Amino acid sequence: MAVKITVNGQILEVDENMSILEACTANGIRIPTLCYLKELDPHASCRLCVVQVEGMRTFQPSCATKVREGMVIHTDTEEIRRNRKLTLEMIMAHHPVDCHHCLRLGSSKEEDLDPKFCEMCFWCDCVRDGICELQKLNREYHVDRLPFNIDGYRYDLDTSLGSVCRDPNKCIKCRRCVDVCNEVQSVHNLAMFARGQDTRVTAAMDKPMAESPCVRCGRCVDVCPTGAVFMKENIDKMLFYAHSYSNKTIGMVSTSLVKDLEKLNNMEEGTLDIHRVIGGMKKIGVDQVVSEDMAIGASKKAAEEIIEKANGKVILSNSFAVKNFVETKYPELADQITYYPSVQQSFAKIAEDLGKQLGYDTAKLKTVVFTANNENGAEAKECHSVDFSMNAREVYRTFRRTGVEVKVEPPVDALKMCVDPKCADSAVIGPVAFNYEKEPEVIRMQGKVAAVAHNLGQCAKLLDEVKAGTSAYDIIRLCA
Ligand code: SF4
Ligand code: SF4
Ligand code: FES
Structure with missing residues (x-):
């Protein structure tokens, strides 16, 4: 049901289940937040989002206060701003100021x-x-x-x-x-x-x-x-090799980076051209930048072969964090899971072959993955599949340091690599985006039922069912 509220003198009609913060955000009224995450229940711990509700004696955290019919709300008065500033000052009293x-x-x-x-x-x-x-x-x-x-x-x-x-x-x-x-x-x-x-x-x-x-x-x-x-950042080391004449660097860029880079650069969604990002990478000295298509293709092919060969139910994953999760939480199921090469591992092989083709001294070849997924950074550190993995924040800071301006860099194509056309395009084996849902995705394909976990909580749910012997899925793909 809809209720009417007044915010800063403006009358709004909003869903009665919304918090004041949600109602304001949906209507383009910005309230600052520090602890709120839209996907999770609010704890109202930072008190930055406080607003004044007429008739209430104290300021209310807007993230944890539901709207009510007839509420009159102020979000940006002198007094509220003073209160927020004091909150920030108190936070800063216990915060390093580097x-x-x-x-x-x-x-x-x-x-x-x-x-x-x-x-x-x-x-x-x-x-x-x-x-x-x-x-x-x-x-x-x-x-x-x-x-x-x-x-x-x-x-x-x-x-x-x-x-x-x-x-x-x-x-x-x-x-x-x-x-x-x-x-x-x-x-x-x-x-x-x-x-x-x-x-x-x-x-x-x-x-x-x-x-x-x-x-x-x-x-x-x-x-x-x-x-x-x-x-842990690798900016200095990566730049050292990218600038060095005696070393060659090959990078792989993931499209998942683009959304994060847009946010970091205060750009509208859908306005950053990945080719300008590749242009930036070339500018800082990365010798070759390949798109992730071929590595994803190789990883998908491996998954497809596992599914084809499976005689009965199959649980598969190519995630470094899933492997750690299973070893820590479900050691008794460890031998029931088939692991296949991650996209990063597939890229390492591709980079080596490409380096040889281009006549590089592969002993001096450095590989770097540019990706939004932090799990890759830990995988690179512990499995040494590639030399460096940089997330969007690191790429942003590297570009800032080196004067690369992604909005205007001349666009450059990723090196064209051939993608195996025989690999079927299926949601079960393709790239999986992290989400905050409790339930895994269920996909029906060729008479089989598959479940794909988009976070470790979903993995736990699926593995608990396997443990209890109640799993209804022919194929289970685990992602972190
Ligand atoms: S480390 Fe502290 S500031 Fe960072 S997410 Fe956790 S509780 Fe928040
Ligand atoms: S969220 Fe993941 S990386 Fe962070 S402490 Fe938990 S297991 Fe470790
Ligand atoms: S966002 Fe922190 S208290 Fe509301």
Whole structure:
């Protein structure tokens, strides 16, 4: 049912099940948020989204307050802005300021807000510098001087995995990572620990990540609004090889990168041309850039062969994080799962063959995967299938540092590679996008029923059924 509310003097008709935040967002009224993730239940922990509801004594978190008939709401008064600024100042009182060392970055002056500046200077340590949700709000609310003593470095960095890293000092306790790790991925590695000022996110039993049950899916990295969880960066090393005359580099670019790069560059969806991204990669010195089609084709072919040969039910995966998940949570099912080469492994083989064809010294060949999927970074680190894997944030920061402007770079085609035409195009074996759903996708094909898991929670559901002997699927594909 629809209800009528008034927001900043404007009358809106919205669904009665919406929160104030959802109703405002749907009507183009922006309210700042730090902890809210639209796919998960709100915890209302950051208090940035507060609004004033007439008749209520205190400000209300708009993410966790439902609309009601006749509500009169104000989202952007002087008083609300002051309250949000105070909230930000209190967050910053316990936050390292390695992006505020620089006078310019601590400034909210219009001319200092160009992120290009901060990526050109090498002073700031934070991996999210210039692309941090907290930093962006500090600028918007003019948090230039902090009225509190900064107590920013209380905890050690955890880089023990060499891929998924944690800096608890930068955590704003929004719980996004905890919810994704527990509720969506079913890994149950991250948790809130201790109380009050000492509250922090820890890996299981407060152990270093390398000793925890983390499966390196990297989904916590995707949702963290600050630099508190991040993938270890390889920008300097990658640039060294890309610039070196004695080494050759071959890269593979994934189309999944484009959406993230659009967001990071404040571009409208669908406006970034991947050929300009490839142009940028060539400009920083990557000798050859191939599209992911051939590697995906090779990986699909391997999956298709497994399904064809299967005599009865088959469970298959080409995911590094799924393998870790099964080993940690379902060791008794490990030998029932058939693993086939990941897209990254397929690319490594293609790059080697291509290097030989082009007459490169393959001993000095470096391979790099540009992808939105953080799992690839951990796979590269632990399996050494490729030399580097860079996510969209790293690509963005690399481009900033090297003066590449993706919006205007001359477009370049990826190296044309032949894709095996015999591989059937099927949703069961094709690329799978992560989602927040609880239920796996069910596909019916050629008299068979297949289930495809788009996250580890869905994998757990399917594996529980296999364990209990109640699985109704002929084919199960597990993705993380
Ligand atoms: S990488 Fe995945 S498993 Fe590890 S802590 Fe993050 S969400 Fe949990
Ligand atoms: S580590 Fe990041 S995502 Fe997790 S609670 Fe802290 S700020 Fe939020
Ligand atoms: S977004 Fe509502 S409290 Fe954080």
